[in-house]
Amino acid sequence: MRAITIRQFGEPDSMTVEERPTPQAGPNEVLVSVKSIGVNYPDLLVIGGKYQILAKPPFSPGKDAAGVVLAVGSGVEVCKPGDRVVCQLEYGAYAEEIVVPAAQCFVLPDAMSFDEAAAMGLAYQTAHFALVERGMYRKGETVLVNGAAGGVGLAAVQIAKGLGATVIAGVIGEDQAAIARENGADHTVDLTMPDLRNALRDRIKELTGGHGVDVALDPVGGEAFTAALRAMAWRGRMVVIGFVSGTIPEVKVNYLLVKNIHVSGLQWSDYRDRTPDWVRRVQTELFDLYESGAIRPKVMESLPFEDYARALQMVRDGKVTGKVVLRV
Secondary structure, eight states, X not given: OEEEEBSSSSOGGGOEEEXXXXXXXXXXXXXXXXXXXXXXXXHHHHXXXXXXSOOOSSBOOOSEEEEEEEEEOTTOOSOOTTOEEEEEOSSOOSBSEEEEEGGGEEEOOTTOOHHHHHHHHHHHHHHHIXXXXXXXXXXXXXXXXXXXXXXXXXXXXXXXXXXXXXXXXEESHHHHHHXXXXXXXXXXXXXXXXXXXXXXXXXXXXXXTTOOEEEXXXXXXXXXXXXXXXXXXXXXXXEEOOOTTSOXXXXXXXXXXXXXXXXXXXXXXXXXXXXXXXXXXXXXXXXXXXXXTSOOOOEEEEEEGGGHHHHHHHHHTTOOSSEEEEEO
């Protein structure tokens, strides 16, 4: 079988496609023939050697894969050979065949394609945990999603709307605004506005009748985070998801005190590893939302397995709305 392999950390085009032996499923493991692979921003950090969790090369990157179960080890009850599944890994998804812990394997709804499943993976789990667990969302609240046209952002827009929120999407330009609206956003705000620090607060007050946003989800960092913090309602909750802007912001904690604001962070893989039953409950809810039509992963483009460098470059350049996947 073939696997896209990191032999030394660097740029996406430094990886190579190599032949490797087919892995074998051990106890409580599942062997999967991969059909679609989700391409995520953290993959770039792994490939560059900048992620918080790194394996020793050689290894394959990739955190999302969907495919067909080939074999299961002893003790596996969540799936059987022939089942269509989506898998969530720390790394290793960029391969034609993978072995995954059974706890990280989920049988797909009949109507869900492999591309949709791979696109859902990490992004939708992250968005759900950020909104519901870390953001303590309550039905009917107002939610601001920065980076709303990206993978996690668009997932958050759909989930928040599906759970009854009024959704404000932070975007760049009218093209992204249109995509956010198509996916459930009630309002959009342009994060390139002059004097964003004050302009975003003023615009959100206008949209909310002076209330502000109850929950803000931020995978962007930088100026967008700082501006969103100033737009929070009393007792608002801000969740830090990432820093795709490349700038890690700082918080003046006196502002949190004055408005009783809560700021927290989300590292979703901790939940995957520490509380797999919780992750499975969330995945079941996500599948239910999918089957009800409330959420629908947006696959911007499906590229051949060999085009991994181009797919990753699209993510790096901010040219992806929703998700790009690799098709095996």
